[in-house]
Amino acid sequence: MSSIAATWGSADAERALAFPCDAHLPDADADLFRAVTVRAPPEVVFRWLCQLRIAPYSYDWIDNGGHSSPCELTPGADDLAVGQTVMSIFTLVDYAHGSHLTLRLSKPSGIRLFGEIAVSYVVLPAEDGVTRLVAKLRVRATDRGRIGRARTWLLGWGDLVMMRKQLLTLKGLAER
Secondary structure, eight states, rough: OOHHHHHHHHOHHHHTSSTHHHHHHHTEEEEEEEEEESSSSSHHHHHHHHGGGGGOOOOOHHHSTOOOOOOOTTTTTTTOTTTTTEETTTTEEEEETEEEEEEOOOOHHHHHHOOOOEEEEEEEEOOOTTTEEEEEEEEEOSSSSSHHHHHHHHHHHHHHHHHHHHHHHHHHHHHH
């Protein structure tokens, strides 16, 4: 897979970290990383990350039924519990307030199309109130042949387009 589709925005040191999603899909076929620098404190970035329970914050016309993702924080969105639905196709499988959300793709049609996916969104404090928001996706194809490899390759590029928009949207909202 092309390096930009697998590593967009992330640094070598970030890719070397252990992520909570590693335990939820240990025998993945591919790891994809996405990251942005947010000029806001970690607690603000994490609070916006919790908004993924409400909407996907990507291209709403594609993955939110044409409804706009909220531009204001939704009260209670940060009241997290394992088992909650996130972005309508994922289930929250692990979290640490202020630190990370870890999700598993749970919609059967999504698993058939994309394979099994576990993703951790991790908030990393940096200097001077700056935060790194780093996501790691682990992907395991349901078909281990050529079709599965092709789907995983296409997923890397498609997810890059969607998650890049998502992370940049969350960054913009957190920096306001």
